[in-house]
Amino acid sequence: AQSVAQPEDQVNVAEGNPLTVKCTYSVSGNPYLFWYVQYPNRGLQFLLKYITGDNLVKGSYGFEAEFNKSQTSFHLKKPSALVSDSALYFCAVRAGSGNTPLVFGKGTRLSVIA
Amino acid sequence: NAGVMQNPRHLVRRRGQEARLRCSPMKGHSHVYWYRQLPEEGLKFMVYLQKENIIDESGMPKERFSAEFPKEGPSILRIQQVVRGDSAAYFCASSSRLAGGTYNEQFFGPGTRLTVL
Numbered sequence: 001a002q003s004v005a006q007p008e009d010q011v012n013v014a015e016g017n018p019l020t021v022k023c024t025y026s027v028s029g030n031p032y033l034f035w036y037v038q039y040p041n042r043g044l045q046f047l048l049k050y051i052t053g054d055n056l057v058k059g060s061y062g063f064e065a066e067f068n069k070s071q072t073s074f075h076l077k078k079p080s081a082l083v084s085d086s087a088l089y090f091c092a093v094r095a096g097s098g099n100t101p102l103v104f105g106k107g108t109r110l111s112v113i114a
Numbered sequence: 115n116a117g118v119m120q121n122p123r124h125l126v127r128r129r130g131q132e133a134r135l136r137c138s139p140m141k142g143h144s145h146v147y148w149y150r151q152l153p154e155e156g157l158k159f160m161v162y163l164q165k166e167n168i169i170d171e172s173g174m175p176k177e178r179f180s181a182e183f184p185k186e187g188p189s190i191l192r193i194q195q196v197v198r199g200d201s202a203a204y205f206c207a208s209s210s211r212l213a214g215g216t217y218n219e220q221f222f223g224p225g226t227r228l229t230v231l
Contacts, residue, residue: 036222041227042224043118043120043222043223043224045222046219046220046221046222100170101147101162101170101173102147102207102220104156104157106155106156107155107156
């Protein structure tokens with residue numbers, strides 16, 4: 001069975017500092033990995049995905065994520081945090097290229113402090 | 115190109131009533147997914163549909179819940195005889211199939227927040 005773990009419920013970071021939101025996964029076969037962001041009372045917005053190729057994936061709003069197969073991790077990063085980045089971040093995994101449903105982590109709430 | 119649309123955005127029902135949630139996928143998308151988000155939790159998959167077909171309903175409660183995606187019109191998630199535990203945010207997502215048989219990422223609607231009194 002597929003699963004995603006986001007070990008931190010909350011991450012606090014000062015504006016301008018780098019941020020990391022952690023994600024580890026478990027899946028049979030090749031993983032398709034995704035990050036989504038949710039602002040209050042809004043739906044999920046797609047940030048980036050890893051399918052194959054370069055382990056460092058660049059996405060929207062200056063975010064990037066690094067796929068590490070040996071550690072089964074897909075941590076989300078940004079070099080310089082903005083207050084407007086404060087939101088709920090979800091990591092998700094899908095096994096392979098089929099149109100199977102996403103399995104989500106519980107989410108990590110990011111607070112960027114001015 | 116409008117995104118995934120859901121309505122209503124907020125729905126209040128009393129226990130025992132029926133709730134109908136609608137989802138119109140993005141233009142060109144024929145795959146629809148419904149997810150439920152309980153407070154302070156991630157999204158849990160409920161059902162995956164293509165036009166006129168339920169592909170995977172493994173996450174759907176066996177009773178009171180049903181879903182459809184007719185040939186014409188939006189996808190409907192129906193909850194009969196609602197109970198307080200049904201209070202949650204229900205999100206719809208859609209995706210398209212790419213050339214070569216792979217599938218694109220899912221795009222989410224704004225959600226319907228159901229409150230059962």
